[in-house]
Amino acid sequence: MHLTRSHYRILMSMVAALGMMGFLTVVAYVLDESLDATNQHADGKTRNAQTEVKIDNVQRPPVMKSSDLKERLSVTPKKPAPSVEIEMKSGDLKHIDREKALVLGHTRKDKGFLTIGIPASHAGGEDNLEQTLKSLIQNTEEAERPRVTIVVFAHDFDQSARQAVRYVVGNFTEPVQSGMLQLIEAPLSFYRTPEAQKNGQVKENLDNAFLISYSENLSEYYLQLDDSVKTVPGYVRSIRDFINGQGKKYWVTLEFSSKPFTGKLIRSGGRDQGQLTHLLVEFGEKLSVGKLYESFKKFNAQKQPIMHRPPLFDNLGNAP
Secondary structure: OOOOHHHHHHHHHHHHHHHHHHHHHHHHHHHHHHHHHHOOOOOHHHHHHHHOEEEOOEEEOOOOOHHHHHHHHOOOOOOOOOOOOOOOOOOOOOOOOHHHHEEEOOOOOOOEEEEEEEEEOHHHOHHHHHHHHHHHHHOOOOOOHHHEEEEEEEOOOOHHHHHHHHHHHHOOHHHHHHOOEEEEOOOHHHOOOHHHHHOHHHHHHHHHHHHHHHOOOOEEEEEEOOOOEEOOOOHHHHHHHHHHHOOOOOOOEEEOOOOOOOOEEEEOOHHHHHHHHHHHHHOOOOOOHHHHHHHHHHHOOOOOOOEOOOOOOEEOOOOO
């Protein structure tokens, strides 16, 4: 794998942001990818046997010695970088006021099984959002509903657009009253940089970071969707069974849709969620949400997607 100067700068800034653990993981991944490219005409079986180690029955890239890292990448050793919980530059995720962010619905007392996050825009169309919510709610079994939370994030700057999303969500009276359905908004002060106000990619990444951070620890797992999807009956049970089916297999994220960032599930709270939101905020100007998600997987040594077949979520309008 050939690293250009721009890629190298992004890589090193990510290494600094993610700390020493992220540093070792990233370098091990890059070395592994580089060796694949160098030896693509040679027999790869021997190299794979020598470079992979097992930790608790999980295959992960080997941790290199600091001297080896310096020699292979010519990286000058640095002091350990701050953890992912450092102050954000483009948006403050450490001081989200859930009560002020919550527009409709209420938070539940007990932690649930699954939180579904949906960024909703007026541009996406009220009909699409309504059909998405209908599909999710109707296809959630009654026994599962107390442990499922759907968080809709009205992220438009325009107040009339936010009001249109409020109208759609407000029509789902029972789910709103039960706490199953919540509507949130971010204060405009959250988008305090010129890039966040003018650059669509930066704003999209900040939107997702805010939604994921608000949803932290509402449930055991967080699932990212969008406002134009449909699902199948019993999808929550299918997600639960798929998680349980992984057993002791190492994973950081599971996938339930072939769309770039839709249908992706992570554990809620802890290092994984904090690391993902940090990447979205710190590198939102450089990389799209899809590429940042792929980087998140690679940094955590998950090279291949773990996909549920068939996918549980599809675009509205697609044939069953």
